[in-house]
Amino acid sequence: MVLTGHCLCKAVTFKADVEEPLLTGYDHCDDCQRQSGSTYSLVVVVPKDKLTTEGPIKKWKGTADSGNSVYRWFCSECGSPIAHDPEAAPVIALKGGCLDSPIKKALKPTTEIWTHGKLPFCQEKLEHPFEYMPN
Template sequence: MSAADSPAPRLASCSCGQLRARVSGEPVRTSVCHCLACQRRTGSVFGMQARFPRAAVAIVGNRAEYVRVGDEGGRTTFGFCPACGATVYYTGDSADTIAIPVGAFADPAFPAPTVSVYEERMHSWVRMPDEVEHTP
């Protein structure tokens, strides 16, 4: 693929636009998480995020961070805007990728999820597409 064929960089931002993430290339994984922590973080019934190689992401702007320890002991560091509070990115114990909430891109054409996790906590009325990989 030539540079002319490469997808245009995507820009994610917080609600006020002060904290931004510019990504190049396609996500390595786009997933939906139904865990209770994601429900609380998003204020919705699930979180949807896209993971990109760390080298493909540039973060610009002032940020605050919050570290959460998950059900299995892993640490996740959330980068959010200190002005409006919106999460723009997060990283796990693995230093390989950065996850960005898909809503931060404000792009209805963003690729659909390929994986759905923590489905045992999924709200009964939520339906995932059939082609999505389902994990409990």
């Protein structure tokens, strides 16, 4: 399976050549809520070494609860969030909304991460919840 996508203005494109995502789910952490401007962020986690990007990406460095750095990737032209990249992990979380339409329509989220930050009015529960990030 090849996951392809782009930002709103199409200046940034990406491709992840994977058999399947390592995780597809809702990320309820406060940073993802703020980055998405919504109650959670739909994430599709893939190995970093399987991802290629083209275009003007800007990276903002934040700090995770662990103290490690997390880089939030945005299109420098339109501001669309593309991914979040935990420096200490070999994986990257692509923002599901940026995937090409046929791919994102076929996603089947099964996991919720950072349910510690889940807003109380979010009622849906997926089969594999994690209070924080799974190991």
